[in-house]
Amino acid sequence: MNKQLREQIVACAKKNGADLVGFASADRFTDGVIQQIFPGVKTVIGIAFRVLRGSYRGVEEGTTYYQYTTTGVETIEESLMPGALLRLCACLEDAGYVGVPQRRNQLLRPEEKTPNPEMLHTKWYAAGAKEPQMDFTAAAVACGLGEKGMSGTLLTDDFGPFQRYAFVLTDAEIEPSEIVPPHLCDHCGECVKACPGRALDAKGQLDAIRCAVYYRGASMKTNPYMPPEAYADFEDRIAIMTGEAEFDYEKAKEIMGETYFYPPIKHGYVSSICGRACDRACYVHLEEKGLLNKKFVHPFRIRPVWELPIIAEEKK
Numbered sequence: 001m002n003k004q005l006r007e008q009i010v011a012c013a014k015k016n017g018a019d020l021v022g023f024a025s026a027d028r029f030t031d032g033v034i035q036q037i038f039p040g041v042k043t044v045i046g047i048a049f050r051v052l053r054g055s056y057r058g059v060e061e062g063t064t065y066y067q068y069t070t071t072g073v074e075t076i077e078e079s080l081m082p083g084a085l086l087r088l089c090a091c092l093e094d095a096g097y098v099g100v101p102q103r104r105n106q107l108l109r110p111e112e113k114t115p116n117p118e119m120l121h122t123k124w125y126a127a128g129a130k131e132p133q134m135d136f137t138a139a140a141v142a143c144g145l146g147e148k149g150m151s152g153t154l155l156t157d158d159f160g161p162f163q164r165y166a167f168v169l170t171d172a173e174i175e176p177s178e179i180v181p182p183h184l185c186d187h188c189g190e191c192v193k194a195c196p197g198r199a200l201d202a203k204g205q206l207d208a209i210r211c212a213v214y215y216r217g218a219s220m221k222t223n224p225y226m227p228p229e230a231y232a233d234f235e236d237r238i239a240i241m242t243g244e245a246e247f248d249y250e251k252a253k254e255i256m257g258e259t260y261f262y263p264p265i266k267h268g269y270v271s272s273i274c275g276r277a278c279d280r281a282c283y284v285h286l287e288e289k290g291l292l293n294k295k296f297v298h299p300f301r302i303r304p305v306w307e308l309p310i311i312a313e314e315k316k
Contacts, residue, residue, distance in 0.1 A: 005095050006174050012091040013047045016084035019163070020048035020156060022143035022177040029142060036132040038100045040171040045099075046143030047084060048156065048165040049076050053300055056162075059275025062224060062306050065262060069271045073118060076164050077104065078267055088168050097172040102134055104166070107268065113249050114208050117215035120268045121256045140165050144177030147184055150204035151191040151278050155184045157293045160286045161279040184291055185282075194281035194305075196222045196274055197243045209252045216259050217273030219243045221307045225261040225273070228313040233258075241310055 006023070013021045024044045026034060034041050055072035058064030081103055089099030106119050110133060112126035127133070137154050141147060145165060146156035153161040157180075192200045197214025199207045217223040220230070220241040231237035239245035240255060247255065262271045284301045286292050 002095075002172065002174060005092075005097075005172060008091060008095070009045060009088060009174070012088055013045075013084060016087045017049060017080045018047040018084055019050045019158065020046075020145050020165075022046040022048075022140075022145045023174050024139070024142040024144070025173075025176045028176070028179075029139070031135070033132045033134055034169055037102070037134070038098075038169040038171075040098070041100070041169040043170050043172055043174040043176070044139060044143060045088065045168040045170060045174070046140050046145050046165055047081075047088070047167070048140070048145050048154075048159075048163045049080060049084075050159045051076065051162040051164060053162065053296070056275060056280055056300075059272070060280060060301070065225075065271055065273060065275070066265075068275050069118075069265045069269055073164070073272070074265050074267060074269050077106070081164070081166050085166055085168060092168070092170050092172060095172070097170050100169040102167040102169060104136060105133070108133065115212040117208070117212035118269055118272070120264060120270055121212065121253055123268050134167065136165065136167075139167055141179065143167070144179055147180050147182045149185040149191070149282060150187050150189070151200055151282065152204065152206055153191075153279055153282065155282070155286070157184070157291075159294070160184070160283040160292055161276075162283060184286060186289075188285055190281040190285045191278035194277040195243075196277060200278060209247075209249055213247075213252050213255050213259070214243060215272055215274050216256065216270045217261055218255055218259050219274070220310050220312075222277070223261060223273045224308060227261070228311045230261070230312075231255070231258055232313075238310065238312055241312065 010021045026041045051072040055068050058067050085101040092099035107123050108127050109124050140154045146154045149155040196219035197210045199210035220226045231240050236245050264270050
């Protein structure tokens with residue numbers, strides 16, 4: 001296997017903004033998806049980009065909500081990551097190999113009822129079996145970038161749950177990275193307790209529909225922009241605002257249609273009002289246990305988690 005090419009790929013990825021780079025041989029992927037995308041694939045290259053602690057600061061403090069979605073989601077996905085993927089594929093082509101970039105299609109969903117909470121619900125498209133889609137978290141684990149946490153989030157030694165990632169499929173045979181044995185997640189359940197909409201159950205199973213509803217701010221407890229008259233046409237409006245309501249997919253879409261208390265970002269990204277409360281709680285836990293490689297002068301969480309009262313005007 002080409003050690004020199006491996007070193008060039010790592011150098012290229014890091015020069016173009018990637019913080020972590022990992023490699024997996026194609027035989028680590030048994031569902032056939034990467035072979036459908038690129039029949040000649042021999043290696044999957046994973047690259048991860050940190051989400052800055054400072055990008056979460058405004059949501060953590062309950063002050064500014066724009067920065068997490070713009071700098072922690074949109075800028076990475078729409079600016080930093082595509083450039084790095086293209087340069088990495090160019091590096092492979094210069095060496096005589098093919099590189100097939102794979103970044104998330106934020107709007108393309110495997111099924112209609114598996115929504116992406118980060119995107120406007122009116123833009124989701126259910127592809128079904130029409131287009132093969134990689135399991136990004138499983139691919140990241142296969143590439144040795146980190147482990148899968150209780151909430152389904154990728155956890156790494158440097159950044160905990162604070163990163164986003166993409167892949168390149170190539171016909172170059174490159175020595176794979178070692179798979180990281182699980183050692184960060186202790187199933188403490190802090191991610192479950194932190195969700196304002198109860199989108200995670202006690203076993204860490206994610207209800208993607210609930211996640212989409214409360215990601216954008218359906219809980220008044222964590223949404224300073226919600227007016228007292230919110231959800232006036234819903235009989236269970238108080239339960240919605242407290243995160244206790246039960247609803248199906250159709251009602252979820254109705255609730256999301258009324259959840260417009262803060263403007264969306266470019267490219268159809270929904271502003272995250274929950275600010276990934278699950279990930280922040282996980283990060284705090286890992287930091288308090290001293291498990292993260294990167295150390296800081298001050299801890300991420302510097303005061304108790306805040307919560308707002310439920311103030312609702314009766315429907316007249």
